[in-house]
Amino acid sequence: MQSVRCHRMETGELTTPALLVDRDRLEGNLATMAEALPGDRLRPHVKAHKCTALAALQGEQGQVGFTCATVAEMEGMARAGLGQDLLLANEVVDATRLGTLVRAGSRVTLAVDSEETIATAVRSGVSEVVIDVNVGLPRCGCRPEDAGRLAESARAGGLTVRGVMGYEGHIVGLEDRSQRTEMLKDSMELLMSAHQHVGGGMISAGGTGTYDLNHWATEIQAGSYALMDTAYAKLNLPFGQALSVLSTVISVSKEWAVADCGLKALGMDHGDPSVEGAAVWFCSDEHLTFAPEVPLKVGDRIHVIPAHVDPTVAYHEHLHLVDGPDVIESWPVDLRGW
Amino acid sequence: MQSVRCHRMETGELTTPALLVDRDRLEGNLATMAEALPGDRLRPHVKAHKCTALAALQGEQGQVGFTCATVAEMEGMARAGLGQDLLLANEVVDATRLGTLVRAGSRVTLAVDSEETIATAVRSGVSEVVIDVNVGLPRCGCRPEDAGRLAESARAGGLTVRGVMGYEGHIVGLEDRSQRTEMLKDSMELLMSAHQHVGGGMISAGGTGTYDLNHWATEIQAGSYALMDTAYAKLNLPFGQALSVLSTVISVSKEWAVADCGLKALGMDHGDPSVEGAAVWFCSDEHLTFAPEVPLKVGDRIHVIPAHVDPTVAYHEHLHLVDGPDVIESWPVDLRGW
Incomplete structure (x- = not known):
């Protein structure tokens, strides 16, 4: 032999240049977060690392659901066997490829914030959605007062509405913790008011900068915590x-x-x-x-x-x-x- | 049938998002530049587009030599049959893959600015170099007064020294044309003083912002002119x-x-x-x-x-x-x- x-x-x-990931620090970050937000309290956002091998490690920590920002991320996660509960926390006007994922057995939930994006979901065979609510960041998301109407519309189209999401992206990076805490309250009150009219068990929000402050959300969409950068380092997170x-x-x-x-x-x-x-x-x-x-x-x-x-x-x-x-x-x- | x-x-x-290239404008840009700098007066920099199909169009305009910024760009150009005269306008400390290109029939010229980078070229089987001279931008390039000594050292190592290069990157983006013109003169005088001690037929310099101002260089390394961006648009170039x-x-x-x-x-x-x-x-x-x-x-x-x-x-x-x-x-x- x-x-x-x-x-x-x-x-x-x-x-070189080559991207290095320090194993001890990565494992420490994943363990710290999983302890703070065990199981389905965390829905890791894969946009921060774009790597299914790293997502699989997050899965080993007990996280089953994942957040994605693009259709390609959804497809890649499904291909890697991590498609048990994928949330596309973003709007699309063509969901054909997401419908294909659903028919192949992945659980796909799509963010919608307008009649057009609801129609897209209906047309493509995506069956589960969340109503994306604007909570202060000028980006996607409907006005809180429109959320109930959109949920009704989605249900009328045959979709299951799992709940609401609202990303406080204008808050997660603020260096002052007390300012983050205060602004988060106002922001999440908007989301909760929308949820009252939408219903459903899911209130998805948050990021690395608010992971331990956001007690309104049923699940936190943090991503950067796994690898970190100098911007988030200023927040003195663990x-x-x-x-x-x-x-x-x-x-x-x-x-x-x-x-x-x-x-x-x-x-x-x-x-x-x-x-x-x-x-x-x-x-x-x-x-x-x-x-x-x-x-x-x-x-x-x-x-x-x-x-x-x-x-x-x-x-x-x-x-x-x-x-x-x-x-x-x-x-x-x-x-x-x- | x-x-x-x-x-x-x-x-x-x-x-979407998808990168679009307007055919008429691209063809116009390539023709305008080829008319201003025909044949070997231009050595297009491929770092701006990273696309061998586009480089082939530049070749059809009469450009035979190309400028690259990375070893991967050099390899890709050779693979695409565009390896007649490739200049790596950058320093490397491992030129093994460049030596492989030389042995496979590509013409490879490597920028050197130190004894270490000269030794790298000698070790790897790269046989032609240019002395990279600092002409005002704090980046790579030796001091003009060291260029002659480095050329001697390279020749002693068995290398052919084709001449000098010096990139006026601190000047190409200046919006005021008269300021560009004035600063270019000082910058190129440094390069010419180095060339006096180095010799060789090649004086490689320039960029899109100085393509019609740099009369010292035997060849211009412009790249951005093909596709353009809003930064260069401010210069009112054709x-x-x-x-x-x-x-x-x-x-x-x-x-x-x-x-x-x-x-x-x-x-x-x-x-x-x-x-x-x-x-x-x-x-x-x-x-x-x-x-x-x-x-x-x-x-x-x-x-x-x-x-x-x-x-x-x-x-x-x-x-x-x-x-x-x-x-x-x-x-x-x-x-x-x-």
């Missing part, structure tokens, strides 16, 4: 920074250094990324110019912390789960695109 | 806005509307995108909240103009070439990743 020699990959062998972009120093000058991690490897809407022990100057398409406190050499590797996790992950093909220098697994970011 | 019926696809059938993101209105409120084009469909480092006849409020992961001047309906489609073309394209799988409502071809964005 021949011996099998397994090559254990190290981060030093990865082509979740560790698990995501970083491994990058190689390719050029060193007297006052600055340049690494191979730029605008195509980082979501930039929350601003520049961070590098420990360095001041970040700016990013170009494939470059990060920064001033390190201690001189670096060409070929050195650094960890770049993104300001916003979601649009960062969407640029990458893989998430590499690491334990120090060891690459444990490489997961496809398989929920990209639309 | 059975008749073959071809279905002509229309943009209305595309899943290139039309060929790129837009087709998006569907999914929710309408009294004061705003929401379309399905967000942070994962748009490069955001230059700020929010634009929508004609509307004020853009903000973007979320999969949403654009905007106030249209004329009321829109759920299901309407809009064209969103990105602020920065390069990181926008990198989020998408396809570029759809369109002529009004007709989709002529759908090209894979096949140069993504690293």
